[in-house]
Amino acid sequence: MSRGSFRLRCKGRAEEMQEVLSPKGTIFLFGGRQLGKSSLLRQAVEVFQKADPDRHIAVYIDLLKADIGHAEPPEGIWRVLLAELKRRGVIGANVSDRAAGVDVIADAVQQWIEAGPGRRVLVLADEADAFLTADAQAVYTGGGQSTFRTVKRLQRLMETTNRSFKVVFAGLHQVQRFNHLTNVVTAHGGPGILVGPLKPQAAVGLVEEPLAAVGLTFETPDLVWHILGVTNYQANLVQIFCDHLVAYMQQRAMPTSGCHAPITWDDVQAVANLERVRELIAERLRYTINLEDRYRVLTLLVALRSLEHGYAHASRPSELLEAAHEIWQEGFPLNSERQLTIFLDEMVGLGLLIRVPGEERAYAMRSPNVVNMLGTQNELQSELNDTEFDLPYDYNPRAARRSIGSPGGVQRMSPLTEGQFGDMLGHPTRTTLVPCTRALGDDHVERGLRLYGGGYGLDIIGVAPGDSLTDAITANSRRKSSRVLFVDLRGRDADEVREAAERLVKHTGGTPPDSDAAPGASRRYAVVLCSPDAAGEAVETGAGHVLPERWTVDSVRAWPESPFGSPQERRALMDSTGGWPGLVETAMHNVRSGMRQKEVLQGLRERLETPDAATAHLRAAGLTSADVSLLTSWAQFYSDEEYADGKAVMTPGDLAAAFLDKSGDDSLEAAEHLLKRLDGLAVLDPDKHGGVRLDPVTFRALKTIEPAQ
Template sequence: MPSSICWRVSRCGRGKKLVAAVLLVLVFEVAYMQQRSMPAEGRHAPITWEDVQQVAGMEEVRGLIAERLRYTINLEDRYRVLALLIALRSLEQGHGHGYRPAELLERAHERWADGFPLNSERQLTIYLEEMVNLGLLIRLPGDERIYAMRSPNVVNMLGTQPELENELRDTQFDLPYDYNPIVARRSLGTDRRTRVQRMSPLTDGQLNDILTHRTTLVPCTPALSADLVERGIQLHTDGHGLTVVRIGPDDDLTDFITANSRRKSGSRLLFVDLRGQDTARLQVATDRLLDHTRGAQPRTDSSSSVPRRYAAVLCDPDTAAGVVSAAGLVRPERWTVDSVRAWPESPFGSPRERRSLIEVTGGWPMLVELAMHKVRSGMRQQVVFDELRAEMTVPERAKAHLKLAGLSSDDVGQLSTWAQFYTDEEHSAGVAVTAAGDLQAAFQEARLYEESDAESALIAAEGLLNHLDLLGVLDVTDRGQILDPVTFRAVKAIGGDL
């Protein structure tokens, strides 16, 4: 696109967001450009101002621009409330009408008292100035104490007057997220191949627990990003003066413990990968590591120079459940509607958007990371949601998820006998509760157990629920436990044929 056209687009009151959205459609929507005839000299078809005007009028582009604008005001719900109130004033009285800070504070306090205490006019003015710098507001010429929307186009992108009023009335606004180590996770950087930002499977609180317990079991499945556990621990321990030593399942643990015991300086964390090993081997390794790490605990402040010893054992969930030990235990978990607030600069700013994200991804790390990447790259949220939902209807993708989550063919077969009685809509409504009695009835209905063997069917149902809980595929609701939405859809997609 010629630079002169880019300049003309940027002057339309929508700025960089419009330029980006128009370019996205012009460059990537091949069907549009294919409508154009090629020049006689065989060169590429030029992009004209008329092309830009036509694309800018497309519903898809307008929706994309509006969503980009929403990311700005959703950075903080105080921005959002202020933008909606000032936009409503513009719709009611015409462009160029706005608020003085004192009057705006009263209106904002009526809408959200916790977010706008009546004694916070100075802070409110700071928010307004930030919104001016973000390109949302202007100070009116002649009376710079009045703040108004920058452009009628911005107001139109936010919505109609009834839509804005409904949003202010019906939305549950959130105070800014305060750092909470229980849910906060560190970024592990960007995947070189996919460019997706990867996050630690362990929270900051869990990483601190690993150093508190000295020896810790970390049961984890591939779907919960088991392959990133070591990286997460490495990043955390770098700030504690620790060196991480990796020990694989084929390595001799005794050799590493002996070598570490002989060291006179330098603190270390032994990262032992025992995935795929049985309970007996895990039990022996855990006992040995406990003895090793306890032996290095300083008894007094004067002995603090003694090298510190720690151990983290990555293992399978079912195997860890069979270990009897004083070792610590941290379980990587899926993202939740609450914990995803801790994601740095998340494009899913509102509670409704976060609920939709978790409903579509189930909170599974790789799916949440992919959704974040796609939306940040310019795709509309609903398009991303539709794509991710559609993927789980493909049998191959569904099978891959179930295997990564640690489910066996027997597990899937049993679950499918129960899942057949529920639709996706019923699951979303919380009706598809995985109670032991319901599973027992499904097992007997499918002739997995005879009617006379109800006790065995109930034992099998309780065993399956315990296994599912260890794998982290169950969600707790007011009605009881249910399968996470992605696992439920995957089971439905393959009908038990893993």
């Protein structure tokens, strides 16, 4: 049986469900990764609509996917709501998408609700962290500053409809920490609801029912409790365990009676000891712990203490602070004990710790299995000593990229960052070149631009490779709205690109900056997609250049909800993917679909080590056959170890000496030229000792194919 073939309905969340559905119930749901928030919301959609199909409308919005709070401002939620409510007939199709302001939308919702008794609209806004973080920022308005503008406006609609309209936001745990947020929340219907590990009865059902559905039963009931202990009552872990248990039982020959023998202690033990199961559980427990490094340090400390002093050993906040400060001073300043107890209480909510009953505040691990899954005493100690811990990541437009959808099921990200799109609109000539190779994601530049432009009300007008630029410019001169000509000149040579850039600069940048200070004045922009080798000469035209980049250990922190959380994990990701967008996207996708990080990265490397894949990569990266034959011989000089040690530095002198005619300035010049080209293709990484080297994927690809003789 394949993994996940018996995904159950959301189990055992009756109280939480009640809170979500009830008009007066909570509007905030919190909980760690994978504890069941999304499952709860999706089930709420069904339950709510089934209760009264004619008068109940439920809308599920994934704010992260819609990029709201990252690329889109928080108000963006209204646009998504408008589209969805139009589709569902709550708002008339005659309301225009562009013109409808927040008040128009809110009024339309109110009118629909008031037009018939019993009408209700429930909005389930999932992955709301970035949205809330962004909305919490003060916005300067005419009358001063305000925070939570969008949340407050939604709440006003809730109040004016007597909560027949209701929004529920779901997010990770730390959202709870906003002070402002607490004010907003307490004014309206109580604190948020925590979605944590399952309660025992529900958890038992989650183990027994799917197994019963395939004809499996347990020899004794305590086996179920054992499974729950191993999985820490976390629904996602229970599922992983049971999927493997089913597979294990079904591998055995079916007895002639046609019934399976009951599951025994030995069977459960055998599954619990499968390396794959242990690693999956350990990795997923770490999702919660890795929500932020302060959780991680505290978990490791409490776990170590329980290994030293017995599992039930309780630690006081002051002791933990002292130890944590020693390990990570920035993360745990000495005067932060109150903050520390907030973290500890959050960890209780996440199902990692328990608060030990008694007068004094003290905390212990929730279960010995969690400790075992984290590692041995030595492993935990060295993790504490050797890890560089990170403070939580803040939004950074220079690294953040928007998601451009999931063609073929794999989530793709824009090849350009938000900051780079900003640069395009900010450039004085308003014409920008984007030199981009296939490996850097040239096929996705236009889509990223369209999504970005959409947020600013810019029309994007595509000029395909075969179209006449003259016609496009003429037609564009007559248009009234602000718009961007997107000109695809991939594969054209440097002369053509320069000539096009010249004409476009004239077309877009003809007006001095002051003349369009008038608000609402329409503007022309142009973006030229071309190959890196053809971009050089266009510099003289004054057009801007925006260079797509590979992901790095640092920039990949901006990947929303990346499962590669720690610096080590991010480094492993970069080492196997080189940060090449397509490979990073595949890795993210595979880990999200349930594979282990190690497997995923190993799989990618093995695939790239076949000659076909290696050749395909080199071609996609923009290397010519001449480059390849030169560089293959170069790469053979270095072993993988030497590369890892930073010995494979490329200097013009070395390159010249190695391949080009051994003497003379010409060869040095040729080497410098080659390095510059490689830099334009983004296949060079800074080396740790200064200098540059090839990125790891390109390096290995060159080593994979035979050097041409």
